[in-house]
Amino acid sequence: MSTSTKTDPTIFIIFGGTGDLNSRKIAPALYNLFLDGWMPKQFSIIGTGRTKLTDEQFRENLHNDINQFSRSGKADDKKWADFVKNIYYQVSDATDAETYKEFGKRIDKHNAEWKTKANVLFYLAVAPNFFPIIASNISKAKLAEDKKRVRIIIEKPFGHDLETAKELNQLLSSIFDECQIYRIDHYLGKETVQNIMAFRFANSIMEPLWNRNYIEHVQISVTEQLGVEERGDYYDGSGAMRDMIQNHLLQLLCHIAMEPPVSFSADEVRDRKVDVLKAMRRFTPEDVRNSAVRGQYGSGWMKGKEVPGYREEPKVNPESNTETFAAIKFFVDNWRWQGVPFYLRTGKRMHQSSSVITIQFKDVPHLIFPTEAAESWQQNRLIISIQPEMSIRLQVQAKRPGIDMVLNVVDMVFDYKGTYTNQAPEAYETLILDTMMGDQTLFMRGDQVEAAWDLVMPILSTWQNKKSLNFPNYSADSWGPEAAEALIARDGFNWFTLPVNGKKH
Structure with missing residues (x-):
C-alpha cells in the first residue's frame, strides 16, 4: 500500500453496483478505507445497474453488506452516517450509450461543488463480456479524455485466451493510455x-x-x-x-x-x-x-x-x-x-x-x-x-x-x-487505494x-x-x-x- 496519505477528490462509478463483488469486496473495502482515514475529504460512490433502486434503497443494501462482510464488523452509526452521504445510485443499462451522459452530468456536478477536477474511477465489476461494451460507451460519451484523472479498473478474467486478451488490450489502448488501465488480480x-x-x-x-x-x-x-x-x-x-x-x-x-x-x-x-x-x-x-x-x-x-x-x-x-x-x-x-x-x-x-x-x-x-x-x-x-x-x-x-x-x-x-x-x-483495500493514488505496481x-x-x-x-x-x-x-x-x-x-x-x- 502506498505510504502517502494525500488522496485527491475521487468519484467512483461502479458498474455492477448491485452485484456480488461490490457487496462482498468493493463496498466493504471503500468503507474500511474511509474508517482508516485513507479516503479523500471529497469523494462520491455511484453504483449503477439495471435494477431500479433509489439512493436510499441502494444505501440500505450496502449497509447490510458492510455489516456482514467488512473486516471491521458492523458499521458504527455515526461513522456510517458520515460515509453514506457520499453514496448514490443510478439506474443504467451498460449497453445503452445514451445513459452514460448521466455520468457526465454527475461528474460535472461534483466538480462544480468541490471547485476542482476530481479523479474518476470506472470500476467494471461485471461479467467479462461487458468490458468492451462499457469501455466503448465511456469513450462515446467522451468520459475518458482526461488522461491524468480518468482510470478504468478491470477484474479478471482478462480475456478467454491469447487472442481475446489481445483484442481487449487493443480496444482499451485505443481509448485509454496504459497508465489509466488497472487490471486487478486480488492476489x-x-x-x-x-x-x-x-x-x-x-x-x-x-x-x-x-x-x-x-x-x-x-x-x-x-x-x-x-x-x-x-x-x-x-x-x-x-x-x-x-x-x-x-x-x-x-x-x-x-x-x-x-x-x-x-x-x-x-x-x-x-x-x-x-x-x-x-x-x-x-x-x-x-x-x-x-x-x-x-x-x-x-x-x-x-x-x-x-x-x-x-x-x-x-x-x-x-x-x-x-x-x-x-x-x-x-x-x-x-x-x-x-x-x-x-x-x-x-x-x-x-x-x-x-x-x-x-x-x-x-x-x-x-x-x-x-x-x-x-x-x-x-x-x-x-x-x-x-x-x-x-x-x-x-x-x-x-x-x-x-x-x-x-x-x-x-x-x-x-x-x-x-x-x-x-x-x-x-x-481490495490495498488495490483500490493504489488506483486512487495512481500507483500501478500491483x-x-x-x-x-x-x-x-x-x-x-x-x-x-x-x-x-x-x-x-x-x-x-x-x-x-x-x-x-x-x-x-x-x-x-x-x-x-x-x-x-x-x-x-x-x-x-
Missing part, C-alpha cells in the same frame, strides 16, 4: 504476497541463496475445499487453468523468480515480471503429456456432508471436459533458475483450503552426523503461507536438548498475528497478461482437443488425482502441505 494485494518482495530485496542474507546453486525446487499450491457453488455456468467455460494458473499462480511465480528491480517504480517492477514470463520454457504437445496433469472432482464427503461431483453441479454440462484441478511443472530458462523446476498446483474440493509457496533448498554437500542422529533429517525449506495463516517460516535443523546429538527440524517463524496487533487490510500490464496467456495456450489447446476419458479422477476431500503425485514423484519430490498450526503432514 497481488494480499499482505504476504507483497511481503515476498520485502523479504527478498530488503534482506541481504537472502539474495546470495536465491538461485539454482542453492534452491532445488519451488512449489506453489492454491487449493480450495469449495466446489464451483453457484458459478457453474462461468466455471464450465473457464476451468482451473484459466481461473487460477494463468493469473494468480503465475503472478506468485513471478514474485519468486523475478530479478531485483532497479527501483520500486511500477514499470520497473512489472518489467522484471514480464522478463520471467518471457524466459519460461514453452510447451510442446509431448511436454503437456509429461509435465501437466488435469483433474475433475467426483462426489464425496466434505466435513461430514455429502457433496456432488462436478458434473452434477448446477449449470454444469453432465459430460463436461472442464478441469477443476491442474498441476504443471514449469521451468524458467535463465542463468538464475536454469534446471530448477517450479511446480504449480490448484484444485477445488481439495482436502484443505490454503495458499502456500514452498522453496526447498539443496541438501548439505556432506553429512557429518551419524545416521541415528539424523533420523528426522529434512532439507531446509522456506515456507510462505498466504492463507489461511499469514506467515513466513524457515525450516532448519537444530540439536534436540539432551546429552545425545539428535537433530530435529525447527521453524524460525514470522507470523503476522504474533508480530503485529493491528489488523491487516483486505487485498497491477498487471497489458504485455504481462499476453505473455501469461502465450505460456499456457499450448496446454489449454492440447486439453481442449483431447477429451479426458477418466473424468472424474479424484474424489472430494482428497489431494487431487494420482497423476499429480506421480508428476512430482518422478523427480524425487512430494507435494508439501501446511495446516494452520504449521506442522507438515
Whole structure:
C-alpha cells in the first residue's frame, strides 16, 4: 500500500453496483478505507445497474453488506452516517450509450461543488463480456479524455485466451493510455504476497541463496475445499487453468523468480515480471503429456456432508471436459533458475483450503552426523503461507536438548498475528487505494497478461482437443488425482502441505 496519505477528490462509478463483488469486496473495502482515514475529504460512490433502486434503497443494501462482510464488523452509526452521504445510485443499462451522459452530468456536478477536477474511477465489476461494451460507451460519451484523472479498473478474467486478451488490450489502448488501465488480480494485494518482495530485496542474507546453486525446487499450491457453488455456468467455460494458473499462480511465480528491480517504480517492477514470463520454457504437445496433469472432482464427503461431483453441479454440462484441478511443472530458462523446476498446483474440493509457496533448498554437500542422529533429517525449506495463516517460516535443523546429538527440524517463524496487533487490510483495500493514488505496481500490464496467456495456450489447446476419458479422477476431500503425485514423484519430490498450526503432514 502506498505510504502517502494525500488522496485527491475521487468519484467512483461502479458498474455492477448491485452485484456480488461490490457487496462482498468493493463496498466493504471503500468503507474500511474511509474508517482508516485513507479516503479523500471529497469523494462520491455511484453504483449503477439495471435494477431500479433509489439512493436510499441502494444505501440500505450496502449497509447490510458492510455489516456482514467488512473486516471491521458492523458499521458504527455515526461513522456510517458520515460515509453514506457520499453514496448514490443510478439506474443504467451498460449497453445503452445514451445513459452514460448521466455520468457526465454527475461528474460535472461534483466538480462544480468541490471547485476542482476530481479523479474518476470506472470500476467494471461485471461479467467479462461487458468490458468492451462499457469501455466503448465511456469513450462515446467522451468520459475518458482526461488522461491524468480518468482510470478504468478491470477484474479478471482478462480475456478467454491469447487472442481475446489481445483484442481487449487493443480496444482499451485505443481509448485509454496504459497508465489509466488497472487490471486487478486480488492476489497481488494480499499482505504476504507483497511481503515476498520485502523479504527478498530488503534482506541481504537472502539474495546470495536465491538461485539454482542453492534452491532445488519451488512449489506453489492454491487449493480450495469449495466446489464451483453457484458459478457453474462461468466455471464450465473457464476451468482451473484459466481461473487460477494463468493469473494468480503465475503472478506468485513471478514474485519468486523475478530479478531485483532497479527501483520500486511500477514499470520497473512489472518489467522484471514480464522478463520471467518471457524466459519460461514453452510447451510442446509431448511436454503437456509429461509435465501437466488435469483433474475433475467426483462426489464425496466434505466435513461430514455429502457433496456432488462436478458434473452434477448446477449449470454444469453432465459430460463436461472442464478441469477443476491442474498441476504443471514449469521451468524458467535463465542463468538464475536454469534446471530448477517450479511446480504449480490448484484444485477445488481439495482436502484443505490454503495458499502456500514452498522453496526447498539443496541438501548439505556432506553429512557429518551419524545416521541415528539424523533420523528426522529434512532439507531446509522456506515456507510462505498466504492463507489461511499469514506467515513466513524457515525450516532448519537444530540439536534436540539432551546429552545425545539428535537433530530435529525447527521453524524460525514470522507470523503476522504474533508480530503485529493491528489488523491487516483486505487485498481490495490495498488495490483500490493504489488506483486512487495512481500507483500501478500491483497491477498487471497489458504485455504481462499476453505473455501469461502465450505460456499456457499450448496446454489449454492440447486439453481442449483431447477429451479426458477418466473424468472424474479424484474424489472430494482428497489431494487431487494420482497423476499429480506421480508428476512430482518422478523427480524425487512430494507435494508439501501446511495446516494452520504449521506442522507438515
